[in-house]
Amino acid sequence: MRLYTDYCDFLHERGLLRGTLTKAIKIWTGCGFAHLFDMLDPKVILEIGRFDGHSLGLFRWLAPEAAIISVEPSPRPHAKKVIDALWEHGLPGETIFIDKTSDEAFKDPGLLNLRYDFALIDGDHSYEGALRDWGNTKGVMAPNGVVAFDNTEMACGKVFDRIDDFKTVKPFHVNFRKDPADGGQFGLVFMGDRP
Ligand SMILES: C[S@@+](CC[C@H](N)C(=O)[O-])C[C@H]1O[C@@H](n2cnc3c(N)ncnc32)[C@H](O)[C@@H]1O
Numbered sequence: 754m755r756l757y758t759d760y761c762d763f764l765h766e767r768g769l770l771r772g773t774l775t776k777a778i779k780i781w782t783g784c785g786f787a788h789l790f791d792m793l794d795p796k797v798i799l800e801i802g803r804f805d806g807h808s809l810g811l812f813r814w815l816a817p818e819a820a821i822i823s824v825e826p827s828p829r830p831h832a833k834k835v836i837d838a839l840w841e842h843g844l845p846g847e848t849i850f851i852d853k854t855s856d857e858a859f860k861d862p863g864l865l866n867l868r869y870d871f872a873l874i875d876g877d878h879s880y881e882g883a884l885r886d887w888g889n890t891k892g893v894m895a896p897n898g899v900v901a902f903d904n905t906e907m908a909c910g911k912v913f914d915r916i917d918d919f920k921t922v923k924p925f926h927v928n929f930r931k932d933p934a935d936g937g938q939f940g941l942v943f944m945g946d947r948p
């Protein structure tokens with residue numbers, strides 16, 4: 754299994770582990786994703802919300818050969834530096850940067866024609882935004898894919914309690930994060946469990 758801690762060391766050695774990065778995904782989340790990816794072995798990944806590229810780099814680290822589509826309306830140069838460093842390190846997978854909102858990105862047939870084994874919904878964090886992202890994402894997931902929602906207990910407003918799709922089958926909540934004030938829980942939706 755590829756380790757989150759090795760990814761942090763990799764960034765640290767190259768001066769790429771910035772405070773802004775460590776805020777986004779901390780050790781509990783990173784180790785949780787490492788286990789999830791070990792199980793899932795995702796080949797095609799969708800990320801909604803890139804920021805400085807910490808989760809994007811982590812997905813590349815954990816799934817070196819996967820194709821990753823990363824959606825972000827306000828691209829920041831640091832994310833590109835992280836991905837370039839991983840490419841130079843020999844991780845061969847293709848990373849596609851879509852510098853648009855997720856609503857705009859979901860109009861792109863190139864994005865819609867793929868089937869994703871894993872998706873992260875970590876974009877605008879409003880309830881309405883998370884609902885729209887879920888509505889768009891669920892139609893492009895592979896049958897046994899997994900969708901991760903960040904901040905399910907905070908800005909999205911207990912999003913799982915309010916989405917009709919989750920009234921019968923409850924998504925799996927993971928306390929990847931130690932401090933609930935730091936973004937709350939991740940929620941995982943296993944598409945194979947959907948009715
Ligand atoms: C919490 S940050 C993402 C952090 C990143 N996933 C990580 O863990 O390293 C949220 C990002 O979503 C972006 N964002 C905001 N609205 C969005 C939208 N409608 N579609 C996609 N991304 C959006 C923001 O610009 C911001 O960079």
